[in-house]
Amino acid sequence: MPRRLRLASWRGALALCLVLAGAQQLAAAGLIQAKAWLAPLLIERAWQRTASAADQIRPWPWADTWPVARLRVPARRLSRLVLAGATGNALAFGPGHARASAPPGSAGLVVIAAHRDTHFAFLREVGPGERIELELPGGALRRYRVESTRVVDSRREALPVRGERDALLLVTCFPFGALRAGGPLRYVVSARPEDPPRTLAGPPAAPAPR
Numbered sequence: 001m002p003r004r005l006r007l008a009s010w011r012g013a014l015a016l017c018l019v020l021a022g023a024q025q026l027a028a029a030g031l032i033q034a035k036a037w038l039a040p041l042l043i044e045r046a047w048q049r050t051a052s053a054a055d056q057i058r059p060w061p062w063a064d065t066w067p068v069a070r071l072r073v074p075a076r077r078l079s080r081l082v083l084a085g086a087t088g089n090a091l092a093f094g095p096g097h098a099r100a101s102a103p104p105g106s107a108g109l110v111v112i113a114a115h116r117d118t119h120f121a122f123l124r125e126v127g128p129g130e131r132i133e134l135e136l137p138g139g140a141l142r143r144y145r146v147e148s149t150r151v152v153d154s155r156r157e158a159l160p161v162r163g164e165r166d167a168l169l170l171v172t173c174f175p176f177g178a179l180r181a182g183g184p185l186r187y188v189v190s191a192r193p194e195d196p197p198r199t200l201a202g203p204p205a206a207p208a209p210r
Contacts, residue, residue, distance in 0.1 A: 039093050043067055043081055050137045053103060056084070065090040068097050069104035070135035071112065071170075078122055082134075086113040095119050100161040101169075105136040107197035109163040113171040116187070120172040123149075123189055132168065132191050144168045144191035152186045159186060166193050 042059040047067040049057050056066045069082040082104065086096035095114035102108030114120035126132075126146055134142045147167075151174050152159060159171060167190060174187040 040081075043083070043093060047081055052137050053105070055137060065093070065096070068137075071095060072133040072135060073122065073126070074131055074133065076122060076125075080114070080119050082112055086111070091115055091119075095170075098161050102162075104134050105140065105142045105197065107166050109160060109165060109167050109169065110134075111159070111161050111169045111171060115181075116172040116174065116176050116178075117181075120170065121176065123170060123172055123187060124176045126189055131194075132170070132189075134168070141195070142197070143194040145194060146189055146191045148190045150188055150190075152188050153184055154186055155184045159188065166197060167191065168193070 039059070046057045046059040047070065049055075050067060053068070058066050065083040065085050065087075067081045068084050071080045071082050072078065080095050082095045082097050083090040083093060084097055084099065086098045090096040091114060095112050097104060098111040098113060101111035104110055104112075116123075126149065128146050128148060130146045132144045132146065134144070136142065144167075159169070170189040170191070172187050173181060173183060174185040176187070
């Protein structure tokens with residue numbers, strides 16, 4: 001084969017590889033966008049089907065989390081569905097309830113965590129006296145008032161997940177504008193209840209795909 005033809009063939013193959021690589025990147029980006037659009041709809045649908053605290057309705061069959069409450073900040077017209085578990089998988093889609101803490105709406109210390117740059121970005125603006133609500137399965141509300149905000153260094157102080165006091169803790173990473181995630185600082189919003197705790201009916205059942 002003449003050198004010119006070999007060179008043209010090589011260039012054509014290289015161009016084809018670049019086109020295929022670009023198409024793969026676009027497809028991956030499109031899939032991520034599709035998941036980001038679809039996941040909240042599926043989580044909302046699962047929440048609408050949640051009638052009691054014993055329900056564990058997964059938003060999709062392979063999900064390892066499910067909605068357990070709706071967090072509201074009325075003055076800011078904010079609403080966030082809270083998922084079971086404060087693991088990375090759950091936090092990718094919304095605030096997560098720390099399972100070692102008290103169940104949402106019950107007596108005890110309820111701990112909810114989320115990422116500082118997405119679902120809990122608004123915490124930087126929340127101050128003492130502001131109302132926070134937890135909507136529970138079935139439509140009941142538990143109302144809280146923010147008591148304090150503070151920064152905790154997790155290397156020196158462990159955040160509580162159990163306790164006798166009746167309170168709500170909202171936790172996220174700090175500082176809010178940090179370029180890198182995963183530092184030791186945590187921003188903690190502490191709120192006291194205005195209403196008596198809800199009595200939960202029985203232990204939760206094992207999750208099942210719906």
